[in-house]
Amino acid sequence: MRDNSVMTYSLIILGSGQDGGSPQVGTVSHAGLERSASSVAVMSGEGTVLLFDASPDIRSQYKRLVAHCGCAPPLDGVFITHGHMGHYAGLVHFGTEAASTDGLPLFAPSSVLDFLEGNEPWATLFSGEHLLPISIDDATATVDRITVSAVHVPHRADFTATVGYSIAIDDDPWVFYLPDIDGWDEWPEAEEVFTRHDVCLIDATFSSMDELPGRDIAAIKHPLVPDTIARFQHLTPDHTMILTHINHSNSLGVLDADITTLAHELGFTIAHDGLVINHD
Template sequence: MIEYQHHSIKAIILGIMQDAGLPHAGCLCHRCRAAYADPVLKEYATSLAIVDTRQDQSKVWLIDASPDIREQINILADVLGPNSSLPGRLRQPDGIFLTHAHFGHTAGLMHLGPEAMDVQHLPIYCSNGLVEVLQQSRLWQPLINNLDLFPLDPFQRFEIASDLYIDSLPVPHRDELGTDTFAYRITGPNKTLIYIPDIDDWNLWPEAREFLRAADIALVDASFFSEDELGGRAPVAHPLVMDTLQFFDQLPVQLWLTHFNHTNPVLDPNGDARRQVISAGGKIAYTGKVFDL
């Protein structure tokens, strides 16, 4: 259980896996078999919450609407509290920021529509291109009536509460729909966290070192440890973990790894891959981890 201190701002990890979570659909690898056999080993797709308890009514924002949003909203039940208009229901979040269009980061929107949570005028913040895709797709039309879509420009600073800011930072990531991908910089009164669940290559992001040097915490893409995980498939556009560790070696920011593919040996608590990460100064994200901002 997460304990929420009054008069604080926190970022809370709600999931650590690549889009399809753990276990992976149709997978017979040892990690997925173990997670199917023991639900305690299940891990949710990557998502982050921002929680502001400085007022009587706490404010709660999500970053990304993962396929596991049902469970992730339930993690926040205590701080969301009951819905005053709908007995027996939780209050809806105060907003959701989407990093990009891929299903692992948007599929959870389906649980917000009239067939499920039935939110009312829930603010959704995302790129201009993603707003257009959501508005123009007939598939999403029944849901759009429940949402208020707010387009964000690249490098736009948005004050979501007093002394609490989010900046949309464009990063290179495969963009089949032309909708862009954002990292989000979250700046509270005391600390700054940069959330980068997806990026193609650190060297393709010219501003990377500038932004990371100015942050206290970086929670970043660690999908694959090595190309051996791909089983002969074409390389996937994500930096390998060891490349990320090397890139961050001279940066003063606290490095946390997230967005793990189910094949990633870093997931094994006693494995050599995790020991390499820890010895290099990296940290492994976990659901329920709280960062004070």
């Protein structure tokens, strides 16, 4: 019998950008900062790999995973947060024309599964049994001592509901992945949920209402980074608070930008593609 008592776990940020990545089509990025669309993977020392969000950049992100693991690992499960394109479009790479997976477990809120199973090209992934749909509304999924549960959050419900994912090791909450939320006032549970987890990846899409000239940011609701870091700075001494899902228009992460300096001074980590966090 194998000894799991010393098993190690790690989290790799495969993508730190908003759905369109950075740069987006038709734009330039801030100071050359490149980000692929939001996605993370959790791996165990036994080779289990769970993917959170299947982004449009999934091929380059898998290449990063291969470089990290030193092999080409099969995926043991994919978890989708919601039905905005940056979070599920990569699923096409599991179909007949590409990886042609056989019953890969696809965990998502039931509204996401309904949306995917009701629309091509996603529906074929299920009828062809490349993906096995598993609703995670009120359930948890446990693979190799990694337990995942969904937490519903308010976020523009264009097609589906939205969840964040709580990832626990041996039932001890470790990571909370929350790429998208409308705002903190709309979700008063944030403080309690963040406090329960060692590592929190949270929505840092925009830093200013003026970032997208010609577009109404108020119609694309997200908390602003200055508010987020002011609200949760008291958590940074004991928690790894990672700002992610960063829009191409956001100067967060640019070395000499004021918002970068402020976030670092308050103890936050700014996500970048390839950042690895190991479980203690």
